[in-house]
Amino acid sequence: NxxxxxxxxxxxxxxxxxxxxxxxxxxxxxxxxxxxxxxxxxxxxxxxxxxxxxxxxxxxxxxxxxxxxxxxxxxxxxxxxxxxxxxxxxxxxxxxxxxxxxxxxxxxxxxxxxxxxxxxxxxxxxxxxxxxxxxxxxxxxxxxxxxxxxxxxxxxxxxxxxxxxxxxxxxxxxxxxxxxxxxxxxxxxxxxxxxxxxxxxxxxxxxxxxxxxxxxxxxxxxxxxxxxxxxxxxxxxxxxxxxxxxxxxxxxxxxxxxxxxxxxxxxxxxxxxxxxxxxxxxxxxxxxxxxxxxxxxxxxxxxxxxxxxxxxxxxxxxxxxxxxxxxxxxxxxxxESGELKNFIEGKYESWGKIDLLAYQKNEGLLIPGTSVRARSSAEALGKPELIPNVEHLTKPVGTREATVPRGYLIPSGLGFVADKLRLQNVKVEVLAKPVRAAGEEFIIDKLLKLPRSGYQMVKLEGGF
CATH class of the missing domain: 3.40.630.10 (Zn peptidases)
Known part of the structure; x- marks a missing residue:
């Protein structure tokens, strides 16, 4: 302290x-x-x-x-x-x-x-x-x-x-x-x-x-x-x-x-x-x-x-x-040729061994005469131990990748998607006239709702 x-x-x-x-x-x-x-x-x-x-x-x-x-x-x-x-x-x-x-x-x-x-x-x-x-x-x-x-x-x-x-x-x-x-x-x-x-x-x-x-x-x-x-x-x-x-x-x-x-x-x-x-x-x-x-x-x-x-x-x-x-x-x-890939999932690998400062114990204790658990045990207020040869697992590595397309075509009925992308600073243009383009469509097989931290998360299973 x-x-x-x-x-x-x-x-x-x-x-x-x-x-x-x-x-x-x-x-x-x-x-x-x-x-x-x-x-x-x-x-x-x-x-x-x-x-x-x-x-x-x-x-x-x-x-x-x-x-x-x-x-x-x-x-x-x-x-x-x-x-x-x-x-x-x-x-x-x-x-x-x-x-x-x-x-x-x-x-x-x-x-x-x-x-x-x-x-x-x-x-x-x-x-x-x-x-x-x-x-x-x-x-x-x-x-x-x-x-x-x-x-x-x-x-x-x-x-x-x-x-x-x-x-x-x-x-x-x-x-x-x-x-x-x-x-x-x-x-x-x-x-x-x-x-x-x-x-x-x-x-x-x-x-x-x-x-x-x-x-x-x-x-x-x-x-x-x-x-x-x-x-x-x-x-x-x-x-x-x-x-x-x-x-x-x-x-x-x-x-x-x-x-x-x-x-x-x-x-x-x-x-x-x-x-x-x-x-x-x-x-x-x-x-x-x-x-x-x-x-x-x-x-x-x-x-x-x-x-x-x-x-x-x-x-x-x-x-x-x-x-x-x-x-x-x-x-x-x-x-455009389909050669470009990027990662959509990842994990951590080790950069190698490090020496780590750590405490074996750190208990929260009541302050005498109060109902406040704010004291730390003596071990956690002193000098920490130096632990050698600890794996430093912070190296991000991609584990699953997907093809990066040249662009996306968004139907006009999904304008809210375009608005969200613009807020992410992604460039979205409105086509001035009809065009014909070759591409792929993602077919949804299953929609899973996953509520987390107040948000209604959704996972789509399927493929192109």
Missing amino acids: EVPGGWNGSWTSKFLTVPEKTNYARTTSSFEVQEFINVLKWNSPNVSVINMFTSGLRKVGSAVVLANPRVTTPEEARASGKPVIYLQGNIHPPEAEAKEALLMLMREILFGKKKNLLNDLIIICCPCFNVDGNDTWSTNDGTPHFLGTRTNALNFDLNRDAIKLETIEVNGLYRTIFNRWDPVLIYDGHAMGRIRHGYAIVYATSTVPAAHPEPRNYVFHTMFPSLRGSVRKNFGLEVFTHCDFDTENWPPTVWSHDKAAWTTEAKFVAAAYGLRNRMTILAETPGYPDFQRKIYAHYALISEILGFSAKHGKEMVKICQDADKDVVDKVLGKA
């Missing part, structure tokens, strides 16, 4: 966040987020605000554009030549740490020691994405004393809607940020439960096998090792990949994305965005440290991500642009 004294600077009262004002006993409401954004607007010439959506409970989800000189449109951002970075917190309100870290970072970028980041970057911050869930309060064991609920007002898990796009919130994100500003990198902040690894925060990138591999390879093989070193050097924290291990057996032998619910599917926002040939990072703190420590961990990692991006932004943009060109060239050159 230790953090360095004065790590968040010294600020006058108007610039303090709710946790700072309450000794980290409270987290910020959606209205208090708006109040904080208003303070930034009134005290800096480098702020513009995007209202991404109005929620089911009529609350505005806001994103803040930080730029020097100020920009208010994607066209101005592109003209600047600076890469755009999108940072998001609170898609799951019980995981409020990234929300608070982003408020502090916006303050530091505009008025503190991180002003220089705006020399090289345009930074868009959405501290409180799930505004309705944020304000559906319940008591919490530990700090903060009150937290929101995971889902939105309609009981949808917003981080399962990246492909279906059925929620107001995720539709707004795609419409106003992803499709218009085209960030080269996005960050999505989370927290895990009472896990037993020994890291202050863990990270993952998109591992959808259908996505072009070069953006994710750059994040995993170039960016992550650099972040691991700089976070350790500048903030004194150990960070590593977002995984977990089999808690039934000790010592662990496998460190796997699967165990931490990360997947080769594209249902998560930070997974699906990789399908656009862009870079993504999801990061999660352990759930059991106190609130300030978890905020500090997100603050540290995001700080180093921004520092890396400021230094290597043009390289990052080129990798993504090259991936775009490669995909287009392959479709134009191979799709």
Whole structure:
């Protein structure tokens, strides 16, 4: 739970966040987020605000554009030549740490020691994405004393809607940020439960096998090792990949994305965005440290991500642009003949053996004299064990592929499908006159309904 004294600077009262004002006993409401954004607007010439959506409970989800000189449109951002970075917190309100870290970072970028980041970057911050869930309060064991609920007002898990796009919130994100500003990198902040690894925060990138591999390879093989070193050097924290291990057996032998619910599917926002040939990072703190420590961990990692991006932004943009060109060239050159294939399913294989920081035990204990289960066992507050020769099961590998066609013909009666594709930034044209084309039709043999996380999922069985 230790953090360095004065790590968040010294600020006058108007610039303090709710946790700072309450000794980290409270987290910020959606209205208090708006109040904080208003303070930034009134005290800096480098702020513009995007209202991404109005929620089911009529609350505005806001994103803040930080730029020097100020920009208010994607066209101005592109003209600047600076890469755009999108940072998001609170898609799951019980995981409020990234929300608070982003408020502090916006303050530091505009008025503190991180002003220089705006020399090289345009930074868009959405501290409180799930505004309705944020304000559906319940008591919490530990700090903060009150937290929101995971889902939105309609009981949808917003981080399962990246492909279906059925929620107001995720539709707004795609419409106003992803499709218009085209960030080269996005960050999505989370927290895990009472896990037993020994890291202050863990990270993952998109591992959808259908996505072009070069953006994710750059994040995993170039960016992550650099972040691991700089976070350790500048903030004194150990960070590593977002995984977990089999808690039934000790010592662990496998460190796997699967165990931490990360997947080769594209249902998560930070997974699906990789399908656009862009870079993504999801990061999660352990759930059991106190609130300030978890905020500090997100603050540290995001700080180093921004520092890396400021230094290597043009390289990052080129990798993504090259991936775009490669995909287009392959479709134009191979799709019409039926030669072009891509993956529709995947799994994880090992990159090799690693040494892992882990705890054998991490029990939640009652604080004496209370009914609050917020203490950790002594083992989990000390130095973790270093476990050698653990398989690092995070390498995405395609297991099933399909032919990529030159295009699709959509009947006019299925216009809603075209609208959904456009929201995913897929180009859909309306034919001006009748045409004749040869192709294949998918014949549905069976329709299976699979309700998950509030969504009515459907699986179609059949063939072309």
